[in-house]
Amino acid sequence: MKRIKLIAVMLSSIFAGNYLYAQEVLTLQEAIKYALKNKAEAKKSALELENAQYQIDEVRGSALPQINASGSLKYNAIIPEMAIDLGGEIITAKMGQPWNSAAMVSLNQQLFNQSIFTGLKAAKTTREFYQINAQLTEEQLIEKVSNSYYDIFQTQLQLETIQTNLDNTTKTKNVVEGLVQAGLQRKIDLDRLVVAINNLESQKQQILNAQQLKENALKFAIGMPIENDIQLPEETFDINASIALEDMDIDNRTEVILNRKQIELYELNKTAKVADLYPKLSLGADFGWNGFGQGFPIGGDFMWPKTSGIGLNLSVPIFTGGATKAKIRQADIQIRQAQVTLEDTKLGLSLANENAKSQIRNSLLIVNTNRSNVTLATEVLNDTQNNYGNGLATLTELLDAEKALADAQSNLNTSLLNFKVAEIQLIKAKGNLKSLVNE
Incomplete structure (x- = not known):
C-alpha cells in the first residue's frame, strides 16, 4: 500500500510539473x-x-546578355525539286539532301x-x-x-x-x-x-x-x-x-x-x-553549323559547314x-x-x-x-x-x-x-x- 501511495505521489508531481511547464x-x-x-x-x-x-x-x-543554344534534325523523305530553264529546255533538279541538321548558339545584348x-x-x-x-x-x-x-x-x-x-x-x-x-x-x-x-x-x-x-x-x-x-x-x-x-x-x-x-x-x-x-537598340550575334548529307549525321556521309553572324537590331516606334x-x-x-x-x-x-x-x-x-x-x-x-x-x-x-x-x-x-x-x-x-x- 505504501508503494502504491508513493507511485501516486510521484505521478501527481510529474503531472503538476508538466502543467506548470505548459503555463x-x-x-x-x-x-x-x-x-x-x-x-x-x-x-x-x-x-x-x-x-x-x-x-x-x-x-x-x-x-x-541573353545566350541561347538551339539545334534541329530533319529527314526529307521527299526532296523538293526545282524547275530550271536552260536555253529553252526545262530540267528539274533536286534541292537539298535527305538529312539536314543545325546547331546554333546565339547572343543578344540590350544596348539601349x-x-x-x-x-x-x-x-x-x-x-x-x-x-x-x-x-x-x-x-x-x-x-x-x-x-x-x-x-x-x-x-x-x-x-x-x-x-x-x-x-x-x-x-x-x-x-x-x-x-x-x-x-x-x-x-x-x-x-x-x-x-x-x-x-x-x-x-x-x-x-x-x-x-x-x-x-x-x-x-x-x-x-x-x-x-x-x-x-x-x-x-x-x-x-x-x-x-x-x-x-x-x-x-x-x-x-x-x-x-x-x-x-x-x-x-x-x-x-x-x-x-x-x-527606340530600342540591341546587339545580336550567332555561331553554329548547318549540316546536310546523304546519311544520318553520325557515322554517315555528312558535311558540317560553319555559319556565323553579328549585327545590330534597331526598333523605332512611329505610330501606335x-x-x-x-x-x-x-x-x-x-x-x-x-x-x-x-x-x-x-x-x-x-x-x-x-x-x-x-x-x-x-x-x-x-x-x-x-x-x-x-x-x-x-x-x-x-x-x-x-x-x-x-x-x-x-x-x-x-x-x-x-x-x-x-x-x-x-x-x-x-x-x-x-x-x-x-x-x-x-x-x-x-x-x-x-x-x-x-x-
Missing part, C-alpha cells in the same frame, strides 16, 4: 515579440520582402532599352515599398495584440472584483448563519445572502468563460497554438498623463511613407509607359494608334489618385491623433473620479459592516454597500482599460508603436 507567463512585450515571429501576417510580409529581391533579380537579368532601365529602378523601389509595408504590418500587429492583451486584463480585474465581493458576502453569510442557528437572526436574511452568493458565483463563472474566450483570441492574435496555457503577470495600469502633451509628426508615420513610396512607384510606371516611345499615349494618361491618373489618397491619409491621421488626445484627457478625469468612488465606497462598506454588526444597519443596506463597491471597482477597471486603449491609439498616432516592444 506560459506572457507580458505584453513577450506577446508582441511572439506575434512578430509566428503570426501569419508577419510571415507573409517577410515572404513578400524576399520576393521583392527576386523581382529585382528578374529585371536585372533582362539587362544582361529605356523600359528595362526604368524597370530596374521600379524593382528596387518595390523592394523599399515592401520593407515599409512590412513595418506597417508589424505596427498593425502590435496594435491588435495590445488591445487583445488589455482586454484580458479588464476581464481579470473584473474577476478579482467579483471574488472580493464574493469573499465579503460569504463572510457575512457565515456570521448570519451562526446567528440564525442561535436564534438571533431571521432565516430570510440568510436566504437572501445565499441568493446573493449564488448570483455572484454565476457572474464569476460567466467572467471565467469570457476570460477563456479572450485568452484564445489573444493566442490566435499572436499565432500561438490554442491548446497552450497562458498566464498574465500581475500588473497595474500605469497612467502617464504627459503623453497627451507630446507632438505628432505626420510625415514620419508609416502610412504616409508607404503612400509616398506608392506614388513613386506610379511615377516609375508612367516613365515606363513613356519609354515605349523610345494613340495606344501608348492613352497608357501614359492612365498612369498619370494613378499618380493623381495616389496623391488624393495621401492627403486623405494625413487628414485621417490628424483626426485619430486629436481623438486619442481627447480620449486620454477624458479617461484621466474618469479614472480619477472612479478611484475616488472606490475609496468612498470602501469607507461606506466598512461603516455599514460595523453598523450591521451592531444592529444599526439592515442587511439590505449591507448588500447595497457591497454592490456599490463592486460597481465602483468595475467602473475603475473599465476606465483604466479605456485609458490604455486610448494610449495605444495615441502611441500609434505618433508612430511609436514599436516602443511597446522595448519597454
Whole structure:
C-alpha cells in the first residue's frame, strides 16, 4: 500500500510539473515579440520582402546578355525539286539532301532599352515599398495584440472584483448563519445572502468563460497554438498623463511613407509607359553549323559547314494608334489618385491623433473620479459592516454597500482599460508603436 501511495505521489508531481511547464507567463512585450515571429501576417510580409529581391533579380537579368543554344534534325523523305530553264529546255533538279541538321548558339545584348532601365529602378523601389509595408504590418500587429492583451486584463480585474465581493458576502453569510442557528437572526436574511452568493458565483463563472474566450483570441492574435496555457503577470495600469502633451509628426508615420513610396512607384510606371516611345537598340550575334548529307549525321556521309553572324537590331516606334499615349494618361491618373489618397491619409491621421488626445484627457478625469468612488465606497462598506454588526444597519443596506463597491471597482477597471486603449491609439498616432516592444 505504501508503494502504491508513493507511485501516486510521484505521478501527481510529474503531472503538476508538466502543467506548470505548459503555463506560459506572457507580458505584453513577450506577446508582441511572439506575434512578430509566428503570426501569419508577419510571415507573409517577410515572404513578400524576399520576393521583392527576386523581382529585382528578374529585371536585372533582362539587362544582361541573353545566350541561347538551339539545334534541329530533319529527314526529307521527299526532296523538293526545282524547275530550271536552260536555253529553252526545262530540267528539274533536286534541292537539298535527305538529312539536314543545325546547331546554333546565339547572343543578344540590350544596348539601349529605356523600359528595362526604368524597370530596374521600379524593382528596387518595390523592394523599399515592401520593407515599409512590412513595418506597417508589424505596427498593425502590435496594435491588435495590445488591445487583445488589455482586454484580458479588464476581464481579470473584473474577476478579482467579483471574488472580493464574493469573499465579503460569504463572510457575512457565515456570521448570519451562526446567528440564525442561535436564534438571533431571521432565516430570510440568510436566504437572501445565499441568493446573493449564488448570483455572484454565476457572474464569476460567466467572467471565467469570457476570460477563456479572450485568452484564445489573444493566442490566435499572436499565432500561438490554442491548446497552450497562458498566464498574465500581475500588473497595474500605469497612467502617464504627459503623453497627451507630446507632438505628432505626420510625415514620419508609416502610412504616409508607404503612400509616398506608392506614388513613386506610379511615377516609375508612367516613365515606363513613356519609354515605349523610345527606340530600342540591341546587339545580336550567332555561331553554329548547318549540316546536310546523304546519311544520318553520325557515322554517315555528312558535311558540317560553319555559319556565323553579328549585327545590330534597331526598333523605332512611329505610330501606335494613340495606344501608348492613352497608357501614359492612365498612369498619370494613378499618380493623381495616389496623391488624393495621401492627403486623405494625413487628414485621417490628424483626426485619430486629436481623438486619442481627447480620449486620454477624458479617461484621466474618469479614472480619477472612479478611484475616488472606490475609496468612498470602501469607507461606506466598512461603516455599514460595523453598523450591521451592531444592529444599526439592515442587511439590505449591507448588500447595497457591497454592490456599490463592486460597481465602483468595475467602473475603475473599465476606465483604466479605456485609458490604455486610448494610449495605444495615441502611441500609434505618433508612430511609436514599436516602443511597446522595448519597454
